[in-house]
Amino acid sequence: MAPPPAPQTMKERILETADKLFYLQGIRAIGVDTIAAEIGISKRTLYNHFPSKDALIAAYLERRFVHARSSDKPPAEQILATFDSLERRFAAKDFRGCPFVNAVAELGPQDRAVKKIAIAFKESRRVWFRDRLTELGVADADALATQLVLLVDGSIAQDLVRDDPAMARAAKEAAKVLLRNAGVDVGGGAAKGKRS
Amino acid sequence: MAPPPAPQTMKERILETADKLFYLQGIRAIGVDTIAAEIGISKRTLYNHFPSKDALIAAYLERRFVHARSSDKPPAEQILATFDSLERRFAAKDFRGCPFVNAVAELGPQDRAVKKIAIAFKESRRVWFRDRLTELGVADADALATQLVLLVDGSIAQDLVRDDPAMARAAKEAAKVLLRNAGVDVGGGAAKGKRS
DNA sequence: TTTTGGTTACACAGACCTGTGTAACTAGTC
DNA sequence: GACTAGTTACACAGGTCTGTGTAACCAAAA
DSSP: OOOOOOOOOHHHHHHHHHHHHHHHHOTTTOOHHHHHHHHTOOHHHHHHHOSSHHHHHHHHHHHHOOOOOOOSSOHHHHHHHHHHHHHHHHHSTTOOSOHHHHHHHHHOTTOHHHHHHHHHHHHHHHHHHHHHHHHTTOTTHHHHHHHHHHHHHHHHHHHHHHOOTHHHHHHHHHHHHHHHHTTOOOSSSOSSOOOO | OOOOOOOOOHHHHHHHHHHHHHHHHOTTTOOHHHHHHHHTOOHHHHHHHOSSHHHHHHHHHHHHOOOOOOOSSOHHHHHHHHHHHHHHHHHSTTOOSOHHHHHHHHHOTTOHHHHHHHHHHHHHHHHHHHHHHHHTTOTTHHHHHHHHHHHHHHHHHHHHHHOOTHHHHHHHHHHHHHHHHTTOOOSSSOSSOOOO
């Protein structure tokens, strides 16, 4: 269960450090010198592993692209658990928004490569939601999945500027309403009614 | 009603151009040289009007901070119209996300000044929603207002990476469900039920 | 006309950036 | 021991950036 003692390769160490600095401080704000210095290697070594900073940026984003997995818990629970995990991440003080959105924001629209992977990531999450909703027998799973990712990305953006983990809880409450409205049982009463 | 023929001041011309370039290409991506060149003035003139690039950035964000006004239309309509206007803006090809979120994303967390104005903007929009909801007699206007801004920011983030104006429509549909759930009449049937 | 305020052209300091070139060093391997 | 692969230190080219200094210029006001 514990990952192997990790005889971490040089490439991995570079990526790990680039990840930390790029994500926390911004891609444009960090030079390759800084990354090399942080690890304690020479800039030359870094360039021996990555042909350019662009390649390093691409690898950084690829590495951030973790595909969500589905557990054996009930789909509705899985969906709502997404927002709980979001809240935990917001509470951590090394959270700084969605790396893909940030990358698109700071690298601009002309960087096709970055945009492509960002789109892929967003779509993968939407599909994950959709599949869970389909399992639940929701009629228009596609539309509802889109609405759920809006709540996810909205809470991320809000937390980025406000540093308020409660945004995740607000998103979860909204998600519950949307799910109930689609006929999904999420506990705590039927669709309508502001009773208590 | 029409604004005066605008004997635009130098300062205004600089701000206007800075706005266009900062917003479309990114704050870090644009140098003061570029802005001056675009207007056809010397860099010296620019620095005669703004003491530093930071000051220009601050002024750029201040200028973007337009307070939403409320019309005399019914509050529910006003709320939903927000998403229509969002969709129109998404469709325009010079839309590139929320300038405040983008600024925070690319300038990093240490830039207190930028973060402050970004927070103020986000909060002003939340308050606008809340006030409309209070007019409607919604019980927990605060909570619902937060959920609505999540939908707004979520659709903006999604459109930024996907260039898909339909995100605004999806947000609007979700907003309708949330409003109905709070007892607001938004036309098209009562709260629950997927009847057509 | 003279003065004055804003402007221009242009050079430049000082910093930082990406990326390369090179010679020396330090393992491990045959 | 000899060979090899990866690494290091370091200089440097060539570019960009912010911000300043300076002398000339131009137009409108006094």
